[in-house]
Amino acid sequence: MKVGLAFLPAWIPYNPPLGITCISAVIEREGHEVSLFDYNAYIYDQIKDKHGELWLMDESPKWAEIEVFKKEIYPLIKTYLFKLVKDILSQKLDAIGFSIYNSNSHPTMIVIQNLRRIFPELKIFISGARVDEPLATELFKLKLVDAAIMGEGEQTTTEILEYWSSDEERDEILGAVYFNKSGEVIWGKKRPLLNIKDLPIPDFSKFDLDRYTSNGFPVEFSRGCVAKCTFCSETNYWVSFRTKSARQIVDEFKYHYDNYGVNQFRIVDSLMNGNHRLLEDMCDIILEEKHTFYWHGFCRISNKLTPALLKKMRDAGCTYINYGIESGSQNVLNLMKKRYKLSEILETVKHTKNSNIEVHAQILIGFPGETWFNFYETLRMLKILRGYFTRIYPGIPLSVTRQTYLYDNLDEYNVKLGSGEKWRTKNFSNTYTIRLIRHWILKKYLKYINITQGYPLEVE
Template sequence: MRVTLIRCPWWVRYCPPYILGYFAAFLRRAGIEVRLYDLNNILYHKIPEDYKKYWDDRDYFSLWENSSFINWILSLSSDIEKLIDEISGQGPELICFTTHTPNTLISEILAEKIKKKNPEAVTVFMGHKAAKTQMAFEFIEKPYIDYVCYGEADIPLLTLTGRLKNSVPGEELPEVAGFLVKRNGKIIDCGEGAIVKDLNKVPFPDYSDFKADIEERRYSQPERLDVLESRGCPNACNFCYERLYWKGFRSISGRKMFEQILYHRQEFPSVNYFYFNSLLLNGNLKALEEFCDLVLESNMKISWAGQAAIRKGMKPELLKKMALAGCNWLGFGVESGSDSLLKKMNKNHTSEDAYSLIKSAKEAGISVQINIIFGYPGETEEDFQKTIEFVRLVRPYIDNVLASQSFCTLEKRTYLKEHAEAAGIIDDGHHLFCEAEGGNTYSDRLRKYEEFCREALKMGIPETSGVLSKKPDKWVMLGDYYTYKKDYQKAADAYIRSLEDEGGNKSVALRAASALGAAGDEEGRDSMLEKASEYESEEFCPPEEEE
């Protein structure tokens, strides 16, 4: 069985993708032939220098959800068809695309192109965006996608390779637990797949395919590799959809964490920085401390980082030990500075807990980021101001802030979505544009985001993708919001502003024309349709750089 694993743009290019390295190791252990394509990094090195900013600058991430932009960026690489021919020419029997939000559209486009070259190959979409809470059912409707793995893919994917290997040509695709599949023109849910219960038994990621890329420093952080020490989360925040992908919280032992990093260090001596790519690296404090002890005993010189929850069990002594063992950065999911709102979110901490832990981490020598969201149902103006005051209070102990540009989203199957009415949500028809009591609308959440960013910048917090003086997709998103609300004149005004300030493309011009027509402005609609016709169908006009 020949399997090809593909990760498409966009994602940050820090290092080889963990997901490809892990599944390569898992399948190769079973004797399966695997080829890896990190198209995110491959395409980056094949486009003209002037356009690499669309990978390097995270503030452009929303452009990767724009079809005009995707077709335009693909047109910049003359080698894209050669890449497709290369992938197809190897005769893959199973082609797997790993998905997340910014790479969904380009994954669909490239999967369709590859399917035309390899109609007999079975195409699988997997990853977080393939969950039932996300796009599983939308994916399986696509004629070029045969299977969607909507949960943890280890055992289901291994089982599928075995079933396909033993199948008879011309037969209907087999039903395998963990997948949606098309059979006889019908979509079948094959039921929940089995999961790996003991993570200590899974192999370490196999990054050998990327050896040349690492040695030639073709990633933006060539000294880095990602590791995954746990799956799931012991907490149950009401808004979180990522934890739903994993079936319960599981972690590897501290010794296994240490052995994994030692293995990578021996394979790649130039690598000395490791990022824990899980939802939180402090889900198992006993394992975390064991790992630190082993690093210190070995005198291994590494640095490491990851996301963390506010946990009362993280005492100053543990934080100091972490720093001595090489931990140099933690991103804490604080979310709000209001205790009443934290309780509504089902967060297991108070603002005082957060302040104490952040202060202790910084004093231990660890750089700190805090993550903030706006517009959780029930958030009052007082709650919002408390968040600003909290950031002002902890400013001496934080290095940067990640304020979500999506604000609070209403994701399928989360506790918040399932209890929308009880949470005061009066319109749950759109995950971004939902509305809650108290004037909690998308436009109000945007107002809070912009006010927060202004205040954060005044505090001297660095301008990053988390704190911006100007949200790059503000107007097109407002246009989509007002279209959803059927306020077509405001939608048209926002789209026109987007064309002026955020880069022109045919898609936005057509949306503006549609909104103008719906608002009764036929002359404006016709004028905008004429403007839209000036754009080539595959053209995207990027926003001009500010001086």
């Protein structure tokens, strides 16, 4: 089949998108012809001079809140969304897939609605972190999509395309919701997890690499997370923690270097240190084979990141680590189920910096149960460690999102949902306004103690 895979804004366009490239690698191996549409980077490139800041993470609520999106963003990108519709139609594709996450769901829906209206025969499927049961139910009721991939996309997409290519009926396709040949909606059971060691190396050669704001490629060591922080959907989405082998990871770096001259890598995993043994083995191979690679990514605070391991990481090319510290209050860390002590944060951050690896960290304001005193404790921690941080990401105040323990256990946290971001605790001790005030204070405080903040649009 002729298949398109599309990725829409807004996501900081550092590198080509990994998700659709991974799916593309697998379905191409099955003989399909694939076109990739990175309209996230394309639209950014078109309007960056005047509106590039809209791709900053702090601006994601503008893309996610429908009324704000319609008023402030849609007029700026409308032309490009219709260009995408035309591009897709001009390629005479049999099927088109969209990767959906929180901040691109509105632009993606606009493109899907128009494709459906103009070319009803085109098979449309969706995948990505935002695709869940409520969304699939709604889209099938409106007959806007032909299939929704729940969870990891590689094998399920392959089977959906195989099903559409054949006249044979099937009882179900694991991991997919789809219209069968009689027009009934079939909900496939969950698909067993993929062994990511079997996946091919993603091929970024189809992207216009000049459009990206950094020179590296994204690489995946693992899927999933070893922790179960209550506000985070990573563990629910990926289900269990799986890794490639150390040899495979180094070979993937080598492949990109040998084929494209790229030796900078953004590790996109939930965490690079889910398996410290693997991390160390990978560093050993890089050092033994004397490669010059530069890489960075997220880590979980852990006393297993010893000074010796951190030094080895630095020698093997780790330039910075982004820690999901979230809070300087042990009470809040416990409520989040971060499963580490404040003392571990202090030690890990100091050891990292002393190993010559830059320390970046994320702070998450407004977890239910965070008091004003707990908030002060976070500011105090930032002050104590200020000489160790290169950059802090204050992000946006906490959203209560689906597929998290918090969302599934609102009563346990005394939370009442409101529209969009406007949840509150039942006793009003934590409201949208209180979170905005704390977030504002945090940003001012970071400025005051002279710590660079926020994700820049360009790195490396």
